[in-house]
Amino acid sequence: MLTRQWKDNDHQGQPSLELRFWVHTPSGPRLIINNQQETIFFVESVDDQRASRLLTSISHRTRSLTLKSFNQQPVTAFYFPSSKHMREAQRRLTQSGIIPLEADIKPPDRYLMERFITGPVTFDASHPLTALNIPLKPSNFTPCFKVVSFDIETSFTHDQLFSIALYTSDTQAVLMLGHGPVTNNCTYFSSETDLIYGFLDWIEHYDPDILIGWNCINFDLRFLARKCEALNLSFSLGRNREKVEWRTSGNNNGEKEADEDKHYFVLVPGRAVLDGIDTLRSATYHFESYSLENVGRELLGRGKLIHDPDDRGDEIIRLFNEDKPALAAYNLEDCKLVWDIFKNTDLINFAIERARLTGLALDRVGGSVAAFENLYLPRLHRQGYIAPNLPIDPKGVGSPGGYVMDSTPGLYEHVIVLDFKSLYPSIIRSFKIDPFGLTEADALWHADDEYTPEPLKDINQYSPGYRGAFFKKEKSILPTLIENLWLARDNAKQHQNKALSQAIKIIMNSFYGVMGTPGCRFFDPRLPSSITLRGHSIMNQTRTLIEEQGFDVIYGDTDSIFVWLNRSVSNTEADSIGNHLVGHVTQWWKAHLEEQYQLDSALELEYENHYSKFLMPTMRGSNQGTKKRYAGLIEKQLDIEQASAANTPTDSKPYTLIFKGLENVRTDWTPLAREFQKTLYERIFLGQPYQDFILQTVQEIRAGKHDSKLLFRKRLRRKLADYQKNIPPHVQAARKADVWLQQQGKRPRYQNRGWIEYAYTIRGPEPVECLFSPLDYEVYLARQIEPIVDGIVMFLGQSFSEITSDQISLL
CATH class of the missing domain: 1.10.132.60 (B family DNA polymerase, thumb domain)
Incomplete structure (x- = not known):
């Protein structure tokens, strides 16, 4: 799935909703149109008669369902022929105190999620290139996209377009304003209008699925969009020469923003646009500076052809006036830098796997809440519930954070680090933490303001949380999702699919944060608290278990525990102690959860590092130990084969210095x-x-x-x-x-x-x-x-x- 859109149409004289899906297939791009869908929201049945009276002048139909709201009320579905009709209905009901449920879900997203379609899709390919109302089903297809890297050069002072470069694995081109020497890659155009038309023609002819660039949405494409507007041109970059669509991030203070202050998002029908900066951040890459020059030098060992940013603007103008082939080379090298960065970091495959896992659009930036809902809502519906709306004036925002132990400052020898594997996801899995499970438990008993655990002592059916929360064990949704992702990540690691493994890790770790934000419709402070406070308990108990083995715990942070062995040991001996502690602690939690809660433990402690030297500093001007700040030396004994290959004595010890939160990494x-x-x-x-x-x-x-x-x-x-x-x-x-x-x-x-x-x-x-x-x-x-x-x-x-x-x- 490349892009998804919807719009209201007239179909045979009647208002209708049109869903438009551009997809990549082995035989080329296809446009799939569905104009037989309706928009929908839900109203608690106690209000459905009054709601229908309020909507008599709006075309709609209703249907009673077996589903219910989180208030345990049955719901009625309201169907509308167009999104315009639904928005007006939502406005009227809201003004009258009736709150429609799930009215904010976009029509194409609902269409796809209810069919469990994420990135890959299958359909009957015997239909024409533009197929109408054919069924779509989930698939396991892996695409091979046509990708082009593009970059523009402009004057910094006069808003003039100089050139547009395009780079692929098999062709390169520079489209240049003016006249100059004939070269293999450079084509000249007499006006900016002709140059933009040449760019649009090139894209139409090459027909890429994905456009990549560097700050390419908020600079390159925005510049071209403004230039098209000034020249009265249609910025028809999409397939079938469809126009580009724009939206901006919201302004919280209500003030009018200048164009340069806005953050833009673009939809190019039939083509995904991946910005290098945003995609690197989504894949959790971190750089001191995200300039193309800096990232190129860090990842590739090379940067731009004009290095000095202070002189770059003047030099580009000089090259345009005096040496257009050199400007073309500079422009094209920027494209190649972006291309090689994407290749070096495997960002295209990361974007594919992220879309496959979450159902988000291929070029969607961020979207943790949307990803959670894409996965969760269709499964919730099949358990008999309609999701709540975003909370209004939410209470309990800001749940307790991860547990950070007080540190014992000092300069140590032989400290090992033990780390819980994906602690928060494993807590969700182990203790059945789930919005659905919480609602099911709440439904069995009622209290005015205070929750009491008394009615839910049956540990066969319910798992205890914190702040009065209990979770129904049976048919839990979120723990099952995480278990499936967990197994998929283990499989990805086994097959060395780093892009998939990283995508799964990011998604699993985002679930805790999603449930802790009032921007999520399932926000309830008991959910994140039942994760973090359980983490506090686990870390404290694990510290006790380790100290009972005769070792000193000098620090702990969220899911990691630092253990001072308090003796001189070799690497092999340290590894043996670490593996013993890992096995002891993991087995203890397995037995404890089975005995106390009748739960299967997914808690798994892992042996991470052995620091032969380790510093836990004090706070400046104090004797108190710091948090999230330390340094250590990891030594590794070369075996005979490694030493021979490196022409190094077998008793030499290569080492790595690790800094966390200290000046070296600031x-x-x-x-x-x-x-x-x-x-x-x-x-x-x-x-x-x-x-x-x-x-x-x-x-x-x-x-x-x-x-x-x-x-x-x-x-x-x-x-x-x-x-x-x-x-x-x-x-x-x-x-x-x-x-x-x-x-x-x-x-x-x-x-x-x-x-x-x-x-x-x-x-x-x-x-x-x-x-x-x-x-x-x-x-x-x-x-x-x-x-x-x-x-x-x-x-x-x-x-x-x-x-x-x-x-x-x-x-």
């Missing part, structure tokens, strides 16, 4: 501070001299040898003018930069958010664009180097001031 610290921390910790963990390294770094900073690494990089999260009080350093630097740029006759760069690089100087923060003052090295030493040093040497009985003052006294 992008708001300078590159020098991050490098310094890595080297300092490495030396201390390996037992190497470190005092001279500290002193040498201090001397080199004061001598100006590291100025290029003393830059801060920080994001402006608001418009520059919105910062009024307590102006932070990066905002001060941004304002100085824009003043200087305007003095140079250039456009200001930071008025509308963005990233700023700056340094601390003797005259305060200054941006890299106009960094004229000497750096204030003592600020860097006090705020960057000293905290890093003290964070670890305090456990060795030393401090930064002692180390540096000792040197001064010697001098």
